[in-house]
Structures are given as C-alpha cells and as structure tokens.
Amino acid sequence: MLQVDQGHSLREDSTVEGRRFPGRGPEEELMRALYRDHAGPLMTYVLRLVAGDRYLAEDVVQETLLRAWRNASQLDPSARSLRPWLVTVARRVVIDAHRGRQARPAESGPADLEQVPAADELDRALRMMTISDALDDLTPAHRQVLVETYFKGRDTNETARVLGVPPGTVRSRIFYALRSLRIALEERGVTS
Amino acid sequence: MTEYGRPDAHVDVGAYLLGVLNDAEMDRFEQHLAGCDTCAKLLDELSGVVPALAELGGAGAPEPPSEEMLDRLLDEVAAQRRTRVRRRWLTAVAAAVLIVAGPTAAVLAIQERPAVTGVQAAAFQRTATDPATGASAVVGLTGRPWGTQIDLRLSYVYGPRTCHLVVVGKDGRQETVANWTVSGSGYGTDEHPQPLDIRGATAMRPSDISHFDVITSQGQRLVSVQA
Ligand SMILES: [Zn+2]
Numbered sequence: 011m012l013q014v015d016q017g018h019s020l021r022e023d024s025t026v027e028g029r030r031f032p033g034r035g036p037e038e039e040l041m042r043a044l045y046r047d048h049a050g051p052l053m054t055y056v057l058r059l060v061a062g063d064r065y066l067a068e069d070v071v072q073e074t075l076l077r078a079w080r081n082a083s084q085l086d087p088s089a090r091s092l093r094p095w096l097v098t099v100a101r102r103v104v105i106d107a108h109r110g111r112q113a114r115p116a117e118s119g120p121a122d123l124e125q126v127p128a129a130d131e132l133d134r135a136l137r138m139m140t141i142s143d144a145l146d147d148l149t150p151a152h153r154q155v156l157v158e159t160y161f162k163g164r165d166t167n168e169t170a171r172v173l174g175v176p177p178g179t180v181r182s183r184i185f186y187a188l189r190s191l192r193i194a195l196e197e198r199g200v201t202s
Numbered sequence: 203m204t205e206y207g208r209p210d211a212h213v214d215v216g217a218y219l220l221g222v223l224n225d226a227e228m229d230r231f232e233q234h235l236a237g238c239d240t241c242a243k244l245l246d247e248l249s250g251v252v253p254a255l256a257e258l259g260g261a262g263a264p265e266p267p268s269e270e271m272l273d274r275l276l277d278e279v280a281a282q283r284r285t286r287v288r289r290r291w292l293t294a295v296a297a298a299v300l301i302v303a304g305p306t307a308a309v310l311a312i313q314e315r316p317a318v319t320g321v322q323a324a325a326f327q328r329t330a331t332d333p334a335t336g337a338s339a340v341v342g343l344t345g346r347p348w349g350t351q352i353d354l355r356l357s358y359v360y361g362p363r364t365c366h367l368v369v370v371g372k373d374g375r376q377e378t379v380a381n382w383t384v385s386g387s388g389y390g391t392d393e394h395p396q397p398l399d400i401r402g403a404t405a406m407r408p409s410d411i412s413h414f415d416v417i418t419s420q421g422q423r424l425v426s427v428q429a
Contacts, residue, residue, distance in 0.1 A: 065409070160221075
C-alpha cells in the first residue's frame, strides 16, 4: 500500500532520488573515482597528442572517461591495467575526431596515428602519466612554482611578481618542490 | 638564513637546475657552487628530476582538466541512469510482448547502454529561450581539429517555415552553418513533441564564437544563444 507521505513516495522512485541527490550513488562514485585518478594524467598525455589544443584535449579526455565508465563491468577502475586501456581509447578518439573533418586537407598532426599504440609509444604514454601523478603529489604551491617557472619559461623574478611573493621565496619553493618531486618519482619507480 | 631575507644560498641549486635564474644570479650561484660541496651533492641528487619534467613539456604547461568536466560527466551518468530506468520499464513491456510475438522479440530486451549523441554529447552546452517568440534552443559546441562541431536542439518552433542557423564570430564574421524546414506541426510542440536536432560545422574555434542566431527565411530572429 502506497503511503501519501512525500518522503516515502520519493524514496520509492530511484530517478527522483537521483535528481534530489545528484552526485550520490555508486555510479557517480565510480565516475568521480575515474576523474580523480585519471583525468589529470590523461589530459597531460592527450594534450601532447593533439599538439596543445586544449578544447580538443578536454573533449577527448571526457569521451574516454565516459567510455571507461560505460565499460566499467569489464574494467577495474583502480587497477594499473586501466591506464593502457585509457591510452588506447584516447588515441582512438583522437583518430576519430580527425576522420570527422570533412573535405579538409590533411594537416600535420596525429592524423597518421595507428589504431593501436606501438609498445614503445604506450610505454612513453604510461611513463608520462606516472610523472604527471608524481607532480600531482606536490603541494599546490610547489606544483604552481614549477608550472610558472619551468613550464611557462619565466625566471624567478618574473614569477615572484606573478605570484606576489618575494623572489627568495620562489627560489626556495623551487628547491623544495624538486626535492619532493624526486621522492614522488622514486616512489613510483620512475628513474632517468 | 630566512626564506624572506637573503635566502639560503644552497636552495638556488633548484632554480639553477631548471634554468630560471637571471644572468647575474646564475653567475653568483656558480661562484658559490665552485666552493660548496653541499651544492655539488644536491646538484647530483636533483639532476634526474629535470629530464622527467622535460618529458611532460612540448605541449606547454601541464594543465588540469576544467572543473566543469566532472560536472558534465556526472550529468551524463544521471542522464544514462534515467534512460536505463525507462528501459527497465520497456524491458517489462517487451517481455510481455515476447509471450505473443515469440523469440524474435527477445532482441528488444537485450540492449547496450545507448551511446550519448548529438547535443548531449557536446563538450559545452548553451541554452536560451526567446521570451518573444517562445523558441527554445540548446547549442552544443565541440572543439575539433578543423574548427567547431555545432549541435542544435530546437523546441517550440512552429511551421511551416524555413530557418537557418547563423554562427557569429567575436570579430563580427557571420556564417550560415545549417538550413532546414519546419512543417506545420512544428518541433517540440504539443502537436509534435519531438524536438529538432540539427548538426552543423564551422572552421571557427569555440573560443572565437560570440553567439548563434536561429533566423527564419523572412529574417525574423527566433532565438539567440550566447556561446
Ligand atoms: Zn651551496
């Protein structure tokens, strides 16, 4: 017998439940886990694959994570084995995006990618994602100082102005960031 | 030896390794390095980190995905869950049909999760409803190597008439990217609830687009959507 009590009848209907508490439930948890563990490193890899096109890279990462979620019953989202799967799917999404261009001459770029990555390319991609994981281990301040100097090509004084901190702080942050990164890389078995 | 006054001379080994000291600072550090065993050791210890960073370079700074991506992903999860709830009901109907129709109808009950397509699959979605015409539009933008894929979903449009979709660039450039006719019953109306789904493409990049206009052949603007 259905009660005319709002609270109870709402709980009967899983779609209403889903709408009232968006972001709850095992399906959402799975998607959050995929995003948390893989979106950043995958973005690093895909950005390289699409020559820095941020819009395209976002599309590719989003589509890849969505496919991982759809195939979750055959995949273990926490396992290291998911990474090769993600790399392979991301490459395929990039290839499909290129096939989608209509009647435009081929530009230099990833258009000539093979459907399946060669072993050494896969290794390189996985290593890159692991380095990205290590970088994510740093505190935000340490990560930021490496991005602002090394990756954006600014010297320590320019960076000090951008971040609004004394130049000495930038220099010491770089030092401690590199020390932390060395440890994070070692823990993940990345050696040069 | 505080971080804020004259910093510990040894810590400059980090910025030196990254190559981000200016010339004067570099000279000063190299003079220090020539007589400092601590820095020689640190230089050795940290030198392996820089090649690892270099492996990430090449495509600019490593950028985290936008926060909106997680929202879009969770929206997809919610949308597909709703589809599945509906399908469970359909499956029950199909099972009932099965008794009458025989084994071929069993195909109905075995379905994959549907691929998300059209405007729902777009990377960015924008919506607008025109208060005067009542027309309602959802525009999906997806960046592609060649430009932007545009998915339009239109509701509350009445016919008969012919319409087109115009993309307006931030530089004022205009491009018609799709044409279509609307029959008497319209789209997304009481008489014909199915909305209209149209796809177009432009060489403009998503970041170069200002807005989209749906225009009738008489030149009336039905709805305008900001990119
Ligand atoms: Zn020293």
